[in-house]
Amino acid sequence: MSSSSDKSKDIQDTTKRDFLYLTAASMGAVAAGSVVWPLVDQMNPAADTLALSTTEVDLSPIKEGQSITVVWRGAPVFIRKRTHAEIEESRGVDVSTLRDKESDEDRTQKAEWLVMTGICTHLGCIPLGQKSGDQKGDYGGWFCPCHGSHYDTAGRIRKGPAPKNLIVPPYEFLDDTTLRIG
Amino acid sequence: MASGQREKFENPVIEWVDSRLPVFTMMQKEYGVFPTPKNFNYFWNFGAIAMFMLVTMILSGIILAMHYTAHNMHAFDSVERIMRDVNYGWLIRYIHSNGASFFFIAVYIHIFRGIYYGSYKRPRELLWIFGVLIFLLMMATAFMGYVLPWGQMSFWGAQVITNFFSAIPWVGEDIVLWLRGGFAIDNPTLNRFFSLHYLLPFVIVGVVFLHIWALHVTGSNNPEGIEPKTEKDTLPFHPYYTMKDTFGILVFVAIYAIFVFFFPNALGHPDNYIPADPMVTPAHIVPEWYFLPFYAILRAFTFGVNIYILAGLGLTVVALLPLFTKKTAKEISLPVMSFLMALAGVLLLLGYFSQLELESGAKALSLPLSTAFVDAKLCGVLAMFGAIAVLFVLPFLDTHPVRSARYRPWFKLGVLLLVVDVVILTVCGAKPAEGFWVPLSQVSMLYYMGFFMMGIPFLSKFEPIKDLPKSIHQSVLGGERA
Numbered sequence: 001m002s003s004s005s006d007k008s009k010d011i012q013d014t015t016k017r018d019f020l021y022l023t024a025a026s027m028g029a030v031a032a033g034s035v036v037w038p039l040v041d042q043m044n045p046a047a048d049t050l051a052l053s054t055t056e057v058d059l060s061p062i063k064e065g066q067s068i069t070v071v072w073r074g075a076p077v078f079i080r081k082r083t084h085a086e087i088e089e090s091r092g093v094d095v096s097t098l099r100d101k102e103s104d105e106d107r108t109q110k111a112e113w114l115v116m117t118g119i120c121t122h123l124g125c126i127p128l129g130q131k132s133g134d135q136k137g138d139y140g141g142w143f144c145p146c147h148g149s150h151y152d153t154a155g156r157i158r159k160g161p162a163p164k165n166l167i168v169p170p171y172e173f174l175d176d177t178t179l180r181i182g
Numbered sequence: 183m184a185s186g187q188r189e190k191f192e193n194p195v196i197e198w199v200d201s202r203l204p205v206f207t208m209m210q211k212e213y214g215v216f217p218t219p220k221n222f223n224y225f226w227n228f229g230a231i232a233m234f235m236l237v238t239m240i241l242s243g244i245i246l247a248m249h250y251t252a253h254n255m256h257a258f259d260s261v262e263r264i265m266r267d268v269n270y271g272w273l274i275r276y277i278h279s280n281g282a283s284f285f286f287i288a289v290y291i292h293i294f295r296g297i298y299y300g301s302y303k304r305p306r307e308l309l310w311i312f313g314v315l316i317f318l319l320m321m322a323t324a325f326m327g328y329v330l331p332w333g334q335m336s337f338w339g340a341q342v343i344t345n346f347f348s349a350i351p352w353v354g355e356d357i358v359l360w361l362r363g364g365f366a367i368d369n370p371t372l373n374r375f376f377s378l379h380y381l382l383p384f385v386i387v388g389v390v391f392l393h394i395w396a397l398h399v400t401g402s403n404n405p406e407g408i409e410p411k412t413e414k415d416t417l418p419f420h421p422y423y424t425m426k427d428t429f430g431i432l433v434f435v436a437i438y439a440i441f442v443f444f445f446p447n448a449l450g451h452p453d454n455y456i457p458a459d460p461m462v463t464p465a466h467i468v469p470e471w472y473f474l475p476f477y478a479i480l481r482a483f484t485f486g487v488n489i490y491i492l493a494g495l496g497l498t499v500v501a502l503l504p505l506f507t508k509k510t511a512k513e514i515s516l517p518v519m520s521f522l523m524a525l526a527g528v529l530l531l532l533g534y535f536s537q538l539e540l541e542s543g544a545k546a547l548s549l550p551l552s553t554a555f556v557d558a559k560l561c562g563v564l565a566m567f568g569a570i571a572v573l574f575v576l577p578f579l580d581t582h583p584v585r586s587a588r589y590r591p592w593f594k595l596g597v598l599l600l601v602v603d604v605v606i607l608t609v610c611g612a613k614p615a616e617g618f619w620v621p622l623s624q625v626s627m628l629y630y631m632g633f634f635m636m637g638i639p640f641l642s643k644f645e646p647i648k649d650l651p652k653s654i655h656q657s658v659l660g661g662e663r664a
Contacts, residue, residue: 040360043360043361043363043374044359044360044363045359045363045364045365045370046363046370049363049364049365049368049370069461071460071461073364073365073366074364074365074366074367074368074460075365075366075460076460076461122345122559123341123342123345123346123559124341124342124344124345125338125341125342125463125467126461126462126463145463145465145466146342146463146466146467147481147615148614148615148616159539161481161483161484161558161559161562161615162559163557163558163559
């Protein structure tokens with residue numbers, strides 16, 4: 001049988017030991033985490049990959065109704081000088097009926113220039129519609145042959161499995177004929 | 183493995199080693215005299231065949247790595263050099279590329295065997311789970327291996343499959359960036375895939391070791407699905423099954439060799455002989471044949487989860503709950519379950535048709551609140567992984583006391599239909615996702631999921647329990663079973 005003072009010493013020891021366990025364990029967790037993070041983060045894009053993050057494009061040779069594809073960060077970017085008919089068709093759509101609700105004005109800085117990443121938001125194929133003979137889909141824009149997504153003349157998803165509109169990358173017009181993407 | 187009751191070997195060298203590390207005693211116990219049911223049919227060959235294929239893949243793979251260059255500028259050319267210049271390079275590459283297909287053929291038959299004869303059931307649940315884990319690792323390894331030649335299908339397959347992860351809400355895009363190591367599939371992606379493709383087979387070897395260890399604790403199942411009771415029911419593994427497995431491997435290898443030598447590209451895709459081009463998508467991206475059923479399930483989701491589908495799924499869970507909570511069929515009310523399931527079915531159909539787009543662009547059924555809040559892409563990805571995940575829990579979904587489909591006519595019909603269903607899914611996966619193929623893959627997907635999640639729990643409670651033969655010996659001698 002232990003006396004009451006022994007009992008209180010026991011309790012003190014227990015709490016002190018618990019405290020030491022907890023602090024040791026949490027320091028261990030911090031140490032393990034700091035070792036693991038570099039092992040995980042090394043898989044993220046490296047500095048040289050990140051350095052390729054802007055592309056400048058000369059727009060002067062592109063005529064109305066023509067498209068070009070440029071490479072930005074290893075992926076295609078569609079640049080299209082749209083016709084008046086295409087612009088009007090796109091602006092005439094009721095935005096509330098769209099799957100990914102974005103107005104034409106929100107997707108362009110200058111009405112005639114449509115700039116967007118040419119990667120289907122479904123599973124990453126490159127939609128057709130850049131060349132004059134290509135299938136352009138039911139909405140006269142772009143059509144992804146992999147799983148049948150139809151995009152309209154503002155690159156918005158109208159039909160098929162893709163959840164989002166074609167992504168508009170960050171870009172600015174340096175002057176009337178020079179575009180910088182990124 | 184206990185060295186205590188070890189018997190002495192006559193050969194002094196073997197005895198010297200065995201008294202220090204009893205590997206010979208272990209081999210004798212596990213592969214020599216190991217008691218094995220005497221009624222195996224040829225389905226029981228496929229474990230050994232799969233093991234043979236794993237060794238073949240590792241050996242041919244190590245050789246290919248001696249000549250392969252993991253760089254996006256050189257990978258394609260280095261594979262062509264293997265094909266044209268390296269001595270017997272063409273043979274080793276064809277052994278490896280067709281070997282992947284034949285490894286999957288062996289494993290799919292092995293999995294079918296496990297399901298048909300109830301090998302996943304108590305006490306072999308963990309054995310089965312290790313097996314599904316091996317299957318999952320094989321799929322990852324095969325996918326990354328297919329990327330290495332850096333042809334068009336390699337590149338675009340990698341693009342589509344890494345894109346699955348972008349369906350994850352909020353963190354999806356960051357995960358894709360992390361997996362690829364860049365903004366697009368590029369050299370960093372190729373390098374890490376090569377590293378992991380070399381590593382994973384050895385992880386598979388580790389899990390195969392656990393799989394076989396677990397097998398040797400419980401012993402093999404057999405076509406009758408009853409445990410061996412006396413010595414009359416079993417045979418020593420050697421020479422009976424070493425011989426039978428050797429025979430099975432030889433037949434399998436003969437067919438494999440026909441493909442390697444005469445149809446080496448029959449199971450591949452010609453587009454993969456076009457160097458990878460990030461600017462051009464092939465008209466029709468298809469994965470390797472062994473992924474097609476899962477690819478079909480992915481693409482079956484042209485619709486997402488809206489309020490009707492959610493309600494339908496919720497009601498299905500409520501309807502089926504008694505299958506898991508009640509002990510016997512008598513406690514379950516079939517009329518109530520049928521009524522709830524019918525109601526759930528109506529809700530699911532409403533949810534489906536309210537999202538189905540007609541040629542005109544309008545919906546087939548105009549309903550309020552029909553917009554999906556879990557989009558089709560995420561549903562497809564979840565269903566595809568779910569189709570594999572459901573195999574992990576199969577031992578716990580099936581609580582029927584009889585193992586073998588030989589004594590479960592209802593289950594037998596369900597499993598055979600499942601085989602037909604998977605073949606249909608394979609065809610759907612190979613076809614473009616349009617027209618008739620979309621509803622066909624949707625119905626097939628529904629049967630696949632329904633069989634595992636609803637059919638098996640239902641049969642567990644309602645399928646009559648038949649009389650089983652008294653012993654393996656008796657069933658082999660005939661009489662009871664026609």
